[in-house]
Amino acid sequence: MRLFPAVALALALSPPVHAQSLTELSAEAPMPPEIMASLTDQLAEDEVLDFVRRWEGDITGDAIPDQLVQAAMVGKEGGNAWWLRHYIFIGGEGGFPAFFPLNLDDGIISAAVVGPDLVITLSTYLDSDARCCPSGTRVERIPLN
Secondary structure (H helix, E strand, O other): HHHHHHHHHHHHHHHOOOEEEOOEOOOOOOOOOHHHHHHHHHOOOOOEEEEEEEEEEOOOOOOOOOOEEEEEEEEOOOOOOEEEEEEEEEEEEEEEEEEEEEEOOOOEEEEEEEEEEEEEEEOOOOOHHHHHHHHOEEEEEEEHH
16 A cells, blocks of 8 residues: 555656647638738649648647647649648738648548647548548647647
8 A cells, every 4th residue: 555655646746748729710810911821822833722731739838829720731633632731820920921731631520739749630631531521530649849
């Protein structure tokens, strides 16, 4: 029974794990002009921006809302394929002065800041999935420090 007081003491001295779910913004929510300008600037010459999904929360821990952005691009020549790019836009005084690209292969389902990490749940294709419909999920942890 000596182990119990040691474990209780360790738990009492450990800082609580900070967790915050990012909130998905509706497609009708106003797009900050600097985010739209940055996304447009990132397009290749043969690409068109098809749609954007955004999640908001305090990713950097400075009490200013940041945005996680997923942008879907299609080719100017048409076709039935699109590809995704992901970014963290850092909120600052009067807007979003900086952004960082993320290397993610799949579409975002949800995101949260958990302790020192951005934890993103992504949809992914299973071997038996049709090309239209990924049914699997995976979790990506991105250190924020």
